[in-house]
Amino acid sequence: MSDAHGDTIDALGHEDRRFPPPADFVAGAAVTDAAMRAEALADSEAFWARQASELLTWQEPWSRVLDWQVPNARWFDGGRLNVAENCLDRHVAAGNGSRVAIHWEGEPGDTRTITYADLLAEVERFSNVLRSLGVAKGDRVNIYLPMIPEAAVAMLSCARIGAVHSVVFGGFSSQSLADRINDAEAKVLITADGGYRRGEVFALKPAADEALATTPSIEHVVVVRRGGNEVTMQPGRDHWYHELMEEASPSCPAEGMDAEDLLFLLYTSGTTGKPKGIMHTTGGYLTHVTYTHRYVFDLRPDDVYWCTADVGWITGHSYIVYGPLANGATQVMYEGVPNHPGNDRFWDIVERYGVTIFYTAPTAIRTFMKWGAEEPAAHDLSSLRLLGTVGEPINPEAWMWYHTHIGQGRCPIVDTWWQTETGGIMISPLPGETTTKPGSATFALPGVSAEVLDDAGQVVTHGGGYLALTEPWPGMLRGIWGDPQRFVDTYWSRFEGRYFAGDGARLDDDGYLWLLGRVDDVMNVSGHRISTTEVESALVSHPAVAEAAVVGATDDTTGQAIVAYVSLRGGADVDVTTLRNHVATEIGAIAKPKAIFFTPDLPKTRSGKIMRRLLRDVAEGRDLGDTTTLADASVVSELQQRAAQAPAED
Numbered sequence: 323m324s325d326a327h328g329d330t331i332d333a334l335g336h337e338d339r340r341f342p343p344p345a346d347f348v349a350g351a352a353v354t355d356a357a358m359r360a361e362a363l364a365d366s367e368a369f370w371a372r373q374a375s376e377l378l379t380w381q382e383p384w385s386r387v388l389d390w391q392v393p394n395a396r397w398f399d400g401g402r403l404n405v406a407e408n409c410l411d412r413h414v415a416a417g418n419g420s421r422v423a424i425h426w427e428g429e430p431g432d433t434r435t436i437t438y439a440d441l442l443a444e445v446e447r448f449s450n451v452l453r454s455l456g457v458a459k460g461d462r463v464n465i466y467l468p469m470i471p472e473a474a475v476a477m478l479s480c481a482r483i484g485a486v487h488s489v490v491f492g493g494f495s496s497q498s499l500a501d502r503i504n505d506a507e508a509k510v511l512i513t514a515d516g517g518y519r520r521g522e523v524f525a526l527k528p529a530a531d532e533a534l535a536t537t538p539s540i541e542h543v544v545v546v547r548r549g550g551n552e553v554t555m556q557p558g559r560d561h562w563y564h565e566l567m568e569e570a571s572p573s574c575p576a577e578g579m580d581a582e583d584l585l586f587l588l589y590t591s592g593t594t595g596k597p598k599g600i601m602h603t604t605g606g607y608l609t610h611v612t613y614t615h616r617y618v619f620d621l622r623p624d625d626v627y628w629c630t631a632d633v634g635w636i637t638g639h640s641y642i643v644y645g646p647l648a649n650g651a652t653q654v655m656y657e658g659v660p661n662h663p664g665n666d667r668f669w670d671i672v673e674r675y676g677v678t679i680f681y682t683a684p685t686a687i688r689t690f691m692k693w694g695a696e697e698p699a700a701h702d703l704s705s706l707r708l709l710g711t712v713g714e715p716i717n718p719e720a721w722m723w724y725h726t727h728i729g730q731g732r733c734p735i736v737d738t739w740w741q742t743e744t745g746g747i748m749i750s751p752l753p754g755e756t757t758t759k760p761g762s763a764t765f766a767l768p769g770v771s772a773e774v775l776d777d778a779g780q781v782v783t784h785g786g787g788y789l790a791l792t793e794p795w796p797g798m799l800r801g802i803w804g805d806p807q808r809f810v811d812t813y814w815s816r817f818e819g820r821y822f823a824g825d826g827a828r829l830d831d832d833g834y835l836w837l838l839g840r841v842d843d844v845m846n847v848s849g850h851r852i853s854t855t856e857v858e859s860a861l862v863s864h865p866a867v868a869e870a871a872v873v874g875a876t877d878d879t880t881g882q883a884i885v886a887y888v889s890l891r892g893g894a895d896v897d898v899t900t901l902r903n904h905v906a907t908e909i910g911a912i913a914k915p916k917a918i919f920f921t922p923d924l925p926k927t928r929s930g931k932i933m934r935r936l937l938r939d940v941a942e943g944r945d946l947g948d949t950t951t952l953a954d955a956s957v958v959s960e961l962q963q964r965a966a967q968a969p970a971e972d
């Protein structure tokens with residue numbers, strides 16, 4: 323019962339460490355004071371218009387910055403531009419054709435260096451390939467590829483001719499692929515024979531073939547040769563990428579697109595129901611991702627940027643393909659896993675390419691913690707100057723580990739909160755301006771308005787509640803493909819006129835935002851609403867713990883009881899009583915887990931988010947529901963066995 327407006331979510335955490343931007347970082351930074359915040363606050367439409375005109379090249383100017391009829395936004399209406407032209411042509415025209423766009427590295431160690439001129443040439447040819455296969459403006463194209471440069475080529479080629487892409491993560495099953503193709507009624511599928519993962523080829527084309535048996539809208543399939551694995555090609559329907567490219571004509575002018583023309587669909591699964599095809603459009607989206615990529619990462623001309631996401635997720639769309647390329651950045655793109663051939667693969671890549679900006683997920687950082695600090699210590703990481711995280715709340719201790727062992731105490735960390743639906747980063751430090759606190763994403767970016775609300779929709783000025791976005795922003799989703807009612811129900815019905823993000827958040831004494839995880843995961847223990855994130859962070863703050871997942875299991879006495887699953891750091895050991903007491907000391911007796919189970923791994927989605935729903939099922943002894951989105955299904959069966967054997971602690 324922590325704030326004046328009731329007990330929406332109790333705030334338990336505390337954090338006294340502060341990290342002001344280091345002086346030598348500030349010396350070269352683009353944003354070093356609050357002027358940009360003041361400008362955006364004074365007139366946010368004018369602010370976004372300035373970003374759009376400064377950062378992008380428009381074929382025709384817009385007539386109106388924003389048309390906002392809740393929940394429908396139109397940004398830069400009347401403006402015309404082409405996304406591929408902004409990502410490629412204009413850099414080549416400015417004399418930067420020989421600048422490296424992508425240092426690509428395959429998992430087996432093969433490499434490709436692709437300049438902006440190379441990438442433009444490849445995209446022009448492939449745009450012609452798509453046209454020759456009958457793809458026209460507005461048609462949907464599905465992309466199901468490994469992390470190879472052709473993924474970016476395929477996306478940019480769609481953008482060039484005005485086709486709408488729908489990328490499906492290469493780790494998804496044939497059924498997921500078929501569902502997404504059918505929902506979008508895609509005409510063409512772009513896939514590969516296979517790709518490399520953990521030292522082996524994983525087959526994609528056979529999975530695609532299975533999907534294709536139930537996807538009548540697909541007329542042509544383009545297959546990139548990557549894995550070298552045997553595939554069957556259906557004559558007339560299936561074509562090799564390299565053969566089509568040989569025949570394609572080299573020049574393809576970029577289509578002029580309306581700012582509000584659809585750029586892509588990206589499906590997000592959510593916890594229940596069928597996946598939602600999130601719609602993103604052209605001018606606002608590109609403005610948002612270019613602006614955030616430039617200022618959140620403080621991009622400078624000699625930077626070597628590396629985002630470790632897969633292009634199949636929104637992070638790959640916005641911060642591998644569109645943001646970095648629109649800014650003319652040089653980046654690393656890596657095909658495989660972080661532990662092949664050794665646990666130091668990422669640090670080896672950082673060292674060899676001289677990576678300066680590194681953007682990864684908390685789940686990866688906690689895995690590195692398990693593997694130990696010796697791995698990064700064996701490499702020269704002195705090129706790094708800025709670190710970023712995205713995907714989940716980062717526990718303060720994981721933040722400190724990242725700061726110490728990867729950033730070597732030198733690099734600011736930007737903890738970036740955003741969603742598939744927001745298109746780009748919304749809440750994050752600006753690294754030359756913002757004093758950070760480990761575990762806090764700090765403040766809404768200039769141009770973005772976020773508030774914490776209680777159950778009644780009243781603004782919480784201090785303490786916990788629900789995160790809402792209170793003003794439209796250029797990169798916001800424009801709807802759910804084929805389901806306008808679901809768009810309204812999911813995001814715009816909880817709080818009138820405001821976007822409901824589905825995350826809990828807390829505002830501290832200094833106005834810093836702390837993300838508390840999905841509101842569906844909030845636990846209710848004896849009437850106290852406790853966020854899983856805060857208990858997990860308390861557990862991770864014990865030096866023996868690398869990672870923790872916490873859930874509320876039904877309990878006769880307290881309503882819900884806290885059950886924790888804990889992974890230890892390499893070589894560390896600790897007992898249950900010590901950990902329970904540690905949580906009590908850190909955040910209070912009410913948050914003390916009733917039971918703690920040790921496990922080498924936690925169940926995660928394929929994008930690395932902890933699946934608490936499954937752990938709740940395990941804790942309550944239920945049959946597991948849908949486990950198809952799990953990265954590694956053996957993790958839960960392992961946990962179920964342990965839960966059956968081990969008596970719950972008290």
Ligand code: 7RM
Binds near residue numbers: 839840
């Ligand atoms: C970019 C991405 C969105 C959900 C979001 C949050 C969680 C993402 C952070 C975070 C705390 C962060 N898109 N989330 N970033 N929570 N701090 N910095 O992940 O659509 O796949 O997921 O991810 O719950 O609602 S997503």
